[in-house]
Amino acid sequence: MPFKDILAFKPWSLKSMTLRNRIVMAPMTRRKAAEDGIATDEIRQYYERRAQGEVGLIISEGTGIDGVHSFDTATVPRFETPEQHAAWKRVVDSVHEAGGAFAPQLWHCGRLASNPIGPCDDQLSDRPDGTPRPKIRGMNSDDFKQVLNAYISAATASIEMGCDALEIHGAHGYLLDSFLSPSNNTREDEYGGSLENRMRFPLEVVRAVREAVGPDFPVIYRFSQWKVDDYKELKFQNSSELSQWVLALRDAGVDILHVSTRDANDVAFEDEDPKKTLAGWSRDLSLLPVIAVGKVSVTLPMDKAYGEVKDTVADPWPKLKLLEDEEADLIAVGRALIANPNWVQTVRDGHWQDLTSFDKSLLADLH
Numbered sequence: 001m002p003f004k005d006i007l008a009f010k011p012w013s014l015k016s017m018t019l020r021n022r023i024v025m026a027p028m029t030r031r032k033a034a035e036d037g038i039a040t041d042e043i044r045q046y047y048e049r050r051a052q053g054e055v056g057l058i059i060s061e062g063t064g065i066d067g068v069h070s071f072d073t074a075t076v077p078r079f080e081t082p083e084q085h086a087a088w089k090r091v092v093d094s095v096h097e098a099g100g101a102f103a104p105q106l107w108h109c110g111r112l113a114s115n116p117i118g119p120c121d122d123q124l125s126d127r128p129d130g131t132p133r134p135k136i137r138g139m140n141s142d143d144f145k146q147v148l149n150a151y152i153s154a155a156t157a158s159i160e161m162g163c164d165a166l167e168i169h170g171a172h173g174y175l176l177d178s179f180l181s182p183s184n185n186t187r188e189d190e191y192g193g194s195l196e197n198r199m200r201f202p203l204e205v206v207r208a209v210r211e212a213v214g215p216d217f218p219v220i221y222r223f224s225q226w227k228v229d230d231y232k233e234l235k236f237q238n239s240s241e242l243s244q245w246v247l248a249l250r251d252a253g254v255d256i257l258h259v260s261t262r263d264a265n266d267v268a269f270e271d272e273d274p275k276k277t278l279a280g281w282s283r284d285l286s287l288l289p290v291i292a293v294g295k296v297s298v299t300l301p302m303d304k305a306y307g308e309v310k311d312t313v314a315d316p317w318p319k320l321k322l323l324e325d326e327e328a329d330l331i332a333v334g335r336a337l338i339a340n341p342n343w344v345q346t347v348r349d350g351h352w353q354d355l356t357s358f359d360k361s362l363l364a365d366l367h
């Protein structure tokens with residue numbers, strides 16, 4: 001079947017959001033905002049180019065929800081003040097003018113922030129260059145309130161500025177994910193211990209966001225098995241644990257699950273099913289639409305992407321086929337969209353071999 005006829009390039013809609021195709025730009029931190037967390041005009045143009053390249057839904061790079069604990073570098077854009085909102089609004093307007101849809105990724109770095117908080121007091125080992133990392137402070141009841149309020153304000157701002165959806169970053173070892181992780185969360189109160197307790201704070205965030213945005217605005221939740229400081233961690237040992245989590249997300253008000261895997265074709269629980277991916281399991285168990293992600297049209301896995309080995313372009317079909325196989329509803333493209341703002345047009349028109357391969361040097365500029 002020619003690429004132009006596959007599901008990936010057909011429109012899709014949910015609640016108030018309509019997408020011209022099912023290709024999503026994966027959230028990718030660029031750390032190129034102004035020091036006051038304001039998304040610059042260069043950032044606006046970077047997203048505008050992907051919208052002009054016909055991406056269906058653009059999910060922003062992680063944008064910090066507050067000015068105290070949420071970010072790891074001053075040049076991470078933020079989503080807190082009227083000036084920061086105005087800058088994002090210019091991005092949203094440009095994406096809309098080019099026919100795209102836009103969702104900010106609301107990010108709290110938690111344990112990995114420059115001023116870190118987390119489920120418990122903790123100390124990460126020194127950075128590779130030998131400099132010590134700041135001590136992580138375990139969250140108290142004031143912190144819980146402050147973080148919830150920051151999510152509520154950011155969610156309200158997303159609606160006010162005309163975003164099409166929002167994504168809660170609950171993946172990769174950052175704040176919400178660290179609550180789920182038994183190794184990061186050793187609290188002895190109702191927020192730690194059993195899976196039910198470890199899910200409690202992320203679910204409180206989802207419920208607060210849902211209440212802030214009302215029933216018709218799509219809320220996406222991104223989660224992962226892996227985290228940046230431990231690629232091998234498995235939060236869900238089997239489908240029954242995963243089921244508990246995805247059903248709880250659905251009940252709390254999530255509309256779309258963004259299942260962050262490093263390779264979208266990876267099998268999730270081999271002993272239970274020799275083929276099914278984490279996206280496929282999440283979709284079947286929750287009956288929610290799912291975004292799959294990981295290694296679309298790239299060859300190197302994430303942990304090798306910044307090394308000396310050069311990447312080469314791969315056939316995107318094995319990933320795009322996940323939509324035909326009903327393992328996912330939308331597919332997110334990460335590194336390949338940094339290298340190819342017109343990825344959608346190139347692949348849809350049958351020319352994936354002409355894509356530019358991803359190279360870490362592309363991260364130096366916003367092109």
Ligand SMILES: Cc1cc2nc3c(=O)[nH]c(=O)nc-3n(C[C@H](O)[C@H](O)[C@H](O)COP(=O)(O)O)c2cc1C
Pocket residue numbers: 026027028029030061062105169171172222260261262293294295296298302332333334335336363
């Ligand atoms: C430069 C870069 C920055 C990233 N920043 C984020 C981020 O801010 N939030 C997030 O959830 N994932 C982030 N990721 C992960 C991507 O969203 C995506 O899941 C990952 O790159 C796998 O997709 P790919 O193989 O198509 O690149 C980042 C990845 C890259 C390459």
